[in-house]
Amino acid sequence: MCSAGGPADIEIEEGVQGKSYICNTCGEKFTTVGKHPMCPSCQSEDVTPA
């Protein structure tokens, strides 16, 4: 990890492009990597690729 200062609340590593999803349960828009996207807000797996 390279900490250059500044906000660092994003856990996605540089060079890894996440996919955008919209939660069908709460409407949360989020970006994640991995084969099983889960809403960070309500932990629902009922999501749609955006």
Ligand SMILES: [Zn+2]
């Ligand atoms: Zn949700």
